[in-house]
Amino acid sequence: MPTICLTMIVKDEGHLIRDTLKHLLTYIRFDSWCICDTGSTDNTIFEIEDFFAKEGIPGSIHRHAWKDFGHNRTLAFEAAYNTSDYAFVWDADDEIVGDFKLPDNMTADWYKFTFGARGCTQYRRCQLFNNRKKWKYVGVLHECPACVETCGPSADVFGDYHFVSGRRGARSKDPQKYLKDALILDKAFEEAFAANDGLYKRYAFYCGNSYVSAGLREKSIPFYKKVLSFDTWSQEQYIACIELFDAYEQLGKPEEGLFYLVESFRYDSQRAECLLRLVKYYINRGMSQVALMYYRGIQEYYENKYEHDPIEDKLFVRRCDADFYLPYYMIIAAERCKRLDICANMFTAILKYKYLGLTDWWLQNLFHNLQFFITHIPTTVAYATGLCSYIDLIHSKGFRLQDSQYATLYSYLTSCTPAFAAPSTFLTTPRPLRILLTMTTCKRIDLFRKTVNSMLATWTDLSTVDSFFCVDDCSSRDDRIAMQEEFPFFEYYMKTPAERGHRSSMNIIWQKLKEERPEFWIHLEDDWLFVRKDSYVANSVNFLTKYKDANIHQVLFNRNYAETYTDWNIMGGIPLETGFFLHDTNRVSGRSCAYWKHYSFRPSMTRVETILSLGDYTTPNTFFEGDYAKRYADKGFKSAFFDTISCLHIGKLTSDKKGVNAYTLNNTAQFKQSQNTYVVNLERRPDRKHAIGELFKKAGIDSYSVFPAVDGNSLVVTEEIVNLFTGNDFRNRRGFIGCALSHYTLWKQLLADTANEYYIIYEDDITLADDYCNKLAKLVADIEGKDVIYLGYTMIGSRNETAVDTRIVRCNLHTYIGGTFGYILTKSGCKKLLDYIESHGIKHGIDYLMKICTGLDIYNAQPHIVFSEWVEGSNSKGDSDIQKDYTSIELVVSDWKKDWIYHDAVDSSDYDIMHLPGVSLHALAIKAASTQGCVAFNTLGFLKSKVGGFAKTPYINSPGRGIYVKRQPTDSIIRVKMLCNWCSSEDLCKEWKNMSQGENRWNSIQLTSEDDCDYYVIINKPRQGAFFIPEKTVIFHMEPWCGNEAQKWGVKTWGEWARPDPAKFLQVRSHDRFVNTGFWQINKTYTELKGCVDKDAAFGSIISSVCSSKYFDPGHIKRIDFMKFIEAKWDSDVQLHIYNEDNKHGFASYQGKARAFVDKERGILPYKYYFMCENNVEKNFITEKLWEPILCESLCFYWGCPNVSDYINPLAYVQLDMNDFEASFQIVKAAIQENLWEKRLDILREEKKKILDTYNFFPTLERVLKDAREVFSTEKRDE
Structure with missing residues (x-):
């Protein structure tokens, strides 16, 4: 096995170098090491020498003065030369992930390795070199290796691994790192260009990259244009095309960047990144056919070859674009062009590549859109099991789909049964x-x-x-x-x-x-x-x-x-x-x-x-x-x-x-042998179940089954239900439908029951006559030839005649109102009822249907032996889950509602086009859609040409009735009307615009002050007379409760709005359950805050505070008093800059005004340190007093929310105790002396991102609405 020398350059890496070396040895057993230190001032050298001494691996430290990366890496090569067969080059903050192994038979002169996980940006770079040959690095930054003597081609090391280019090293601690890099490269470019040194091409490319990383995209544009003008590596030119479009898009000029996306095909016709941007651009402008046209240029490669392409010759490949985002957007484009075969192919690609570095929003949309092409995906075992594996994978990552999406998958899996x-x-x-x-x-x-x-x-x-x-x-x-x-x-x-x-x-x-x-x-x-x-x-x-x-x-x-x-x-x-x-x-x-x-x-x-x-x-x-x-x-x-x-x-x-x-x-009972006695009971009414059990026990009835009633409140509309109940005379009331289905289901069960010829059916709100069982036995003995025997029934007037003996008589249907609370139904009667329903459906209450059923032979007990109170209306004292339930259900299973926004219990007056009484909502929607000039229709059947304001009318004023308004072409967004207690809806939208992604938009959500909306948000409480629909309303409490008895203000004084009933609203975000939503009053947009913040060196370590002069809440008092305490110290290490409207308290450190929504940022943004107290100490009550300094990357000395660490990393602020001013002062002083801001800057930035993208009002609202809605779709949305 060839010997390997670990070769590195380091500086001030003592905080991580030991962990890095230990990590490396788990993958590669080095024979020696050669590490060059370029001026460490910490314990880096000690950590290295101590580690290798304990591991028994020989090596040497070399000390070199720093010049630039190319120069110093070359010195490292020279120091390591010929000490081993191969030199493995590594950076102190890099790491290896996965199942990495060096090649068994190493013969090449240099080897390339994969950097970046599959879902991230990937590229390949040489890290292992033949150490019997001489090498050098060229370039002041983003240096590249070159062999000084003749060498063979590089070889690739593939496998289930990747290297990570770290960001934990000493250089990465500098917040100005990328800007400094850009300036160095800018200068290097000029010098190289003047000297006709070919490196100028590389410098131009990486200078553009550095400006992008520094958040200065506009400055990158001329450098990327230079790259395209040079005869250079096509991969760098392709990346330049991406970055040029992104820069112009960020500047609000995407049309100027469009040329570069098309130009990119000259440099690489297989990569997905530029194509993705073209597809998105044309989809968003309603030109899906153009998007599809561009895709066809890559279709053959993408669908048949991309899977096996190792991309070893490509630079900075964003695999996530090809693995997910391109097929995601192509599903939308292809569906709009009715190319459902392409939709299926794109969905297959997403399943295959399994990219999951995304948010729940994307998966919700993906599986919502699946319904439009589900019939085009394969129904093979391999495909179906692969889809199930993908679902398992997304679940393992914490994602969950909507019920309707699982239903779509269920339908698909069922279709795979063959x-x-x-x-x-x-x-x-x-x-x-x-x-x-x-x-x-x-x-x-x-x-x-x-x-x-x-x-x-x-x-x-x-x-x-x-x-x-x-x-x-x-x-x-x-x-x-x-x-x-x-x-x-x-x-x-x-x-x-x-x-x-x-x-x-x-x-x-x-x-x-x-x-x-x-x-x-x-x-x-x-x-x-x-x-x-x-x-x-x-x-x-x-x-x-x-x-x-x-x-x-x-x-x-x-x-x-x-x-x-x-x-x-x-x-x-x-x-x-x-x-x-x-x-x-x-x-x-x-x-x-x-x-x-x-x-x-x-x-x-x-x-x-x-x-x-x-x-x-x-x-x-x-x-x-x-x-x-x-x-x-x-x-x-x-x-x-x-x-x-x-x-x-x-x-x-x-x-x-x-x-x-x-x-x-098998003619056996599952729960009771040959059971023929049933009590219909709603599972949500255990009280009635218990009561009927006690009643039957007292009467001596011990053989019966409780039949779970169909609950209208949770009923899901099916085709069968639509066919049964369309055209009914009870306005689709849920209770009536649930009741009818319960009896109807029992009737069907009886007809299939070979063990019984009749059922005795009770509802659960009855009472029984004395000696009930004996009286019932007499009736059962005389059942032959009869269809129905009512054991009692509600009648007009009081005509329940008395008799000595219980007997069966023909029912007087002229006085009969209803009797399904207790009856005997024989199979002959059951068949007649089911035949009638087969022909006519269920258009009336089940009691009345039995009355009018053709040929049904109806009798009743005389006198009655079962009784139930007749509930005549909502004011009756009787307890009825049917008669008192006025809510209705839409008897429609088609997707027509996607084109209409429904407003419940209100109407819009005038502008009627025509009236279609007695027509189903589905039919009304079809007629409205086909009627020229129709923009709305109400549940009474009036089609309208215009919609004014919404209001209750004498005819539409209760749940179940309302108006449907046509969605406009721009209605791919979700409109949310804003209401609050201190200003108009219009002014509130203006105040909160900065927290959006732009113009009060956040992905699919659009804030509005208009009545044409999908949902409502109430901040704190509404103004008098404000209109909103509770079940479509989210309440955000953003003021403190003020629990001190001396405080005569706060949420507790808001009456019904202090504790709104969560059952009435879509969600109530009160502080007993939710953290206060993130918001800010500084005049900076969401996009501006995403970038890094430059601190004003002139302010050094001065602590700023933007505060009011109020002095009545606990936090007001502590805040003012503590700043007075600091000023009295006259300590040069702890200085203040105080901003407020009037300097009422006479601060010596007063700097002037910093007004909310105007220029408040001037009192926070330039400062490294900030001080603030919440007005009140309450659970979950974090306000702008902490959100804002973190957003400005300022380290806040903070007092307030007792559970703040549940939400914010405690290292992103410094907790003070406002009951001990001296101790708090010493904490502040020590933090400044230790330069705590710089040490915690990375943490501040991480928490800033969390505030912007998680706790911010807009993403919070997005999560709430996602949970409430069936799905968000980029193209279509349901109510």
């Missing part, structure tokens, strides 16, 4: 039994096939299962033969009719476990489609082995007992390690599975000894899975999950009140 279910071969090898896989199946060979074949397609280690065992529950003879022929590796237990039922199957499996005694048991039923490739067996065995002592004995293949791909929103669980988490039965907000114990029959692996210790599945109750889960949990046993969704439930879902499962197919 691929996953395609037959394949599988051979087993007899061996000792350690792992047993079992299945139960019942009369569903189609599902059984899909389940097994999908396992064969996705389980990469299924062959490690030692034995397969299937229990079949009464399938047909032909199906059993087919199963055995298609899947012969299973051992089958064919049950007899006497063994029917799921419990019997599980006990047969339990007995098998007892007899065979495997260590691990995989079990699943016959209705799961696996969609993820994984090593299910090995991962499960390893996990259960690792966590045995933690009492975890089952691991399920889906997170949180999920059934569908939309179940990613089921919350809860305790992370254990990457890819796994523990089931948690503690309740969390949102959907959760906390109600369910540990242990389930869903696809999983379980430790067998645990199951055997619990006994078989014999329990007192029919629902034995729940009993067994309780038995498992009571022993302290736990279950865990794969942190993913591996398989989809293709049988009847738990939430499905329709359809059939294995119990229905």
Whole structure:
């Protein structure tokens, strides 16, 4: 193996050099070292010599005076020459990432290595040199190596690694580093050009780069233009084209830079960076066809060759542009041009390259746009499993999609069923039994096939299962033969009719476990489609082995007992390690599975000894899975999950009140044998469930089931619901629809129920007559030939006649109002009702539908034996979740709403074009879109040519009614109207404009003072009479609570606005839950603050403070008093410059005014140090008093928010104790003497970025709205 000498130049790197050397030795074992120090004033030399002495590696330190990089690196080469076979050149703050190895057989004279991760800027640079030859570096900066004698070509070292060019070294501490570099290179260029030294070309290029890095893009323009005029390396010219366009775009002149994007194809026709900018430029101007035209120039290379291009001959490649941003924008362009095949190819590229160095916003848009071309992506196993892997990857990075996006993915995965279910071969090898896989199946060979074949397609280690065992529950003879022929590796237990039922199957499996005694048991039923490739067996065995002592004995293949791909929103669980988490039965907000114990029959692996210790599945109750889960949990046993969704439930879902499962197919009850008595109950009304239980217990009814009612409040509109209810006479009220669906679902269940000829159905708000059970028995005995028997009903007047004996009489439909609170329905009646609904839908309340159903033979008990209060309206005292719910639901599943902005409970007067009464909203939208001059329509059916202000009217004034306003072509943005308590909306927008990315815009958000908006923001509280829609309103509290009893001001005095009800608003950002939003009053824009700040050397270490003269809040007093205390010290190390309106307190250090939104920055920006106190000390209450100095890169001596360190790095400010002025003064003095500002400048800049891009009002609002909206799209947006 050739010997290697580590060769470096260093200066003042003592803070990191030992770590760097230790890091290097983990990758390369050096035989010697040669390090040249260029004037260190710290312990750098000691650290180097001490480190290598302990490692036993010989070498030498050389001390050279500094001249420039080319000169001093050449001296290092000369010092190391011929001391080894190769010299490895390294910088003190560089590092290696990944699986790096030097070539096994090194024969080349020099070797290039990759700098930069795939998702970042990448380039290749020589670092390893033949040390038997002489080398030099040329160039004062951005120097490059050259061989002094003849040498061979360089070789590339590829692999799964990259080098990182560090920014932690001594030189990087200088905030003026890049500007100084630019000035050096500018001078070097002039000298080289005058001397006709070819280096001038390189100097021009890197001078432009340095001006860009210094934030002075305009100064870079002439240098990049020079680069294009020279005969030089084409890669530098390509980069110059990028930078020229970016510079002109930043100057607001993108058209001037457009030429250079097109010019770039002369220098490299394969790179993506300039093409990306062209595509974005033309998309943003509505010229997607032009964007597509430019893409076609690179299409063949990008779609077929780019993946395998090592880019070894390219400079500063921004791989993220080709890996994500180009295909992202091309999806938009191609969709607009209806080239959905290109959309699919671009999405495939994004999945392939897996770039994730981006924010949630991009992924939300990507997966929103997927719906437009989902039918064009491949439905193969490889593609679908690759997509699932990508979803797992983005989840592992903390990203989450919207429910609607998971639904799109669910639909796609379902469409891949034929691929996953395609037959394949599988051979087993007899061996000792350690792992047993079992299945139960019942009369569903189609599902059984899909389940097994999908396992064969996705389980990469299924062959490690030692034995397969299937229990079949009464399938047909032909199906059993087919199963055995298609899947012969299973051992089958064919049950007899006497063994029917799921419990019997599980006990047969339990007995098998007892007899065979495997260590691990995989079990699943016959209705799961696996969609993820994984090593299910090995991962499960390893996990259960690792966590045995933690009492975890089952691991399920889906997170949180999920059934569908939309179940990613089921919350809860305790992370254990990457890819796994523990089931948690503690309740969390949102959907959760906390109600369910540990242990389930869903696809999983379980430790067998645990199951055997619990006994078989014999329990007192029919629902034995729940009993067994309780038995498992009571022993302290736990279950865990794969942190993913591996398989989809293709049988009847738990939430499905329709359809059939294995119990229905086998004529067995899942929860109660031959149950025919049901109570309809909303799951959100446990009070009623308890009350009905007590009522039935008192009456002697012990055999009944609670049927989970369809909750109208959470109803998701489907095509079936639209078809059933369109044209109804109850205005689409959610309660009516939920009630009707509940009864309708039970009717369908009865028709499919082969064990029962009738159902007794109750609602949960009833009372019963005395001796109820005996009276009911008499009615049931006389049920023959009847369709419906109402056990009671609401009637007009009081006509419930009395009788000695309970009997059945024909119902007087003239007095009947409703009776679904208690009735008996026979199968004959059930069929008539379902036939009627098939023909007519459900256009009336379910009670009235039963009354008018053709041919339905209706009777009632006389006298009535079941009673329920009739709720006549909202003022009735009765407790009704139906009659008192006036909210409506849109019976539309199409995407028409994307073109309209809805304003609820308000209308716009006049300007009516036509009136279309009784027409559905969908039809109204279609008519409005096709009517010339129509810009809006309301829910009453009026089409309008103009929209004025919004207001409640006599006809539209309550939820469920409103007006739809057409989105304009510019409505790709989200309009947010601003309201506050101190000025007009227009003035507020002006005040806060600086915090935006420009003109009150932030990505897709646009602040406005107009009523035509999507959302509202209230800062503090609104002015009297201000209009807003609460459910579309975000409230930001930005004033203190002022909890001191002596304070008669503050949020606490705002009445209803002190604690707005979060349930009424989109979000209430009060300080008990959220940190005060970031904002500033300095007259600097977001863009200006993104750059570095130049401090005025004339101010030295003077402390500035911009403060009012107020003297009543605690912070006012402490602030004024402490500055007086400092002035009284007359300490030359601690000097003040104080700015305010009037110098009311007579400060000797007074410098004049610094007015908010005018010139406040003059009192902060030039200063290294700043002092400020918050007016009040309150949790989460951070104001501009800290935001502003950090934004100005000033180190603030601060007192105020007690939990400020929860949000801001404590090193970005200096905490003072305003109860101890002397101690605080000494802290201030010590900080200045230690030059703490310079030491913490990098931290200040990091925190500044956090404030600008995270805590700032605009990104905060963006996050809130993203959570509230289904998606943000760059092209289309939904309400």
